[in-house]
Amino acid sequence: MSPAERWSIGELAEFAGVTVKTVRFYSDRGLLPEAGRSSGGHRRYGPEALDRLRMIRSLRSLDLPVPEVGRVLEREDLLEDAIDAQLRELSSQLSALRWREAALRLLQDSSAQDRADRLRIVGAVPSPPNTDSLARFWRRLLPLRLPAPLVSAILEAAVPQPPAAPTPAQVLAFARLHALATDPRVAFCRPDTRNAAECGRPAVLYEGLGEAYGLAAVELRAGRSPAAGDALDCFVAAHASARGLRDTPAFRRRLGGLLAETADPVTGRYWELAGELSDPREPTMGAAHAWLSTALAAHPTAPH
Structure with a gap:
């Protein structure tokens, strides 16, 4: 590169439409290649520095931090x-x-x-x-x-x-x-510590409840009132299986009473608020649970 093709820092700044301070800033951080130095020790730049400076300005216009700009300049695949x-x-x-x-x-x-x-x-x-x-x-x-x-x-x-x-x-x-x-005033009582004998196998219970809630959600989307059927049977079966028991009229009566006794106003309020944030066409687990609990109260002794 001939001396005529080398520019001073001021010339590069003028060609690029930036300030000398900007050119010096990026030069000091090793982002702009120098073509050499003048006899007086001043920086000189070639056309490749102008291309690099324009690229830096484009990357900075996207609000990329300067260190990230440096990495992208070294490896374009990081862009x-x-x-x-x-x-x-x-x-x-x-x-x-x-x-x-x-x-x-x-x-x-x-x-x-x-x-x-x-x-x-x-x-x-x-x-x-x-x-x-x-x-x-x-x-x-x-x-x-x-x-x-x-x-x-x-x-x-x-x-x-x-x-x-x-x-x-x-x-x-x-x-x-x-x-x-x-809220630190909210007291939590885990199902497995509230009554160990009632809880049985939690994993079996919650896996079964997930299936029952899915079936109840279908009923809710269709606008059907709580009723006996596959969703309720699945719900009761989840509770019975977790306890190692069978779905009988006596168990249904007992389960209905237990659900009524352990109804938690905190989680009830949670589901009420969650419903305001969810797609009204998609029932929450709380809505599904309420539908199933109501169905059980209406059909306490009649497996489907």
Whole structure:
């Protein structure tokens, strides 16, 4: 490269439309190749530096951090990973903004009497909102002896995700759900410690309940009232199998009484709030459980 093809730092800055300070910043970090030095020790750059500088500006316009820009310049195959990471970050930021907007509208539309309380519970939710507190709620509530894959399946079904574009009402429902799940005054009594003799084999129980809830969900989507049938039979069978017993009229009466005695207002409130966050066409596990419990109360002695 002839001296005529070498540019000073000021010339490179002018060609690129940036400041000398910007060129020096990237040069000092080893991102811009130098073509040499002048007799006075000043940096000189060739055309490849202009191409590199334009690439740096393009990458920085995507908000890539400078270290990440350096890695992409060294290995172009990392660009896709960098773009994916930025998209995830942007998605998180947009979710936080949508949540904030809906939260502000909720407070704006609240009465002076409600505003302080709503501000308190909405302000306690992480931004962007996450479901960590709800997952911990269920991990404290579920029996200790459940296999990890079964726990994961239950959490997936039981923990509602924050809506991507929430309404003010959904912000309030999620905030109340978070408040319920993190309330230190809520006492948990695991099914396997409440009455060990009644619990039997928790894994068998919860696997069977999952199937029964699925059948009940079909009935709920169809708008059918609680009734005897396959869903109720599966529900009772799950409880009976977990205890090593048979589905008999006597067992059904006993199970109905047990469910009535152990009905928990905390989980009932949880499912009420979760329903406000879910697709109304998709019944929650709580709705399925309520449908089955009502069906059992109406048909306590008649296996299908």
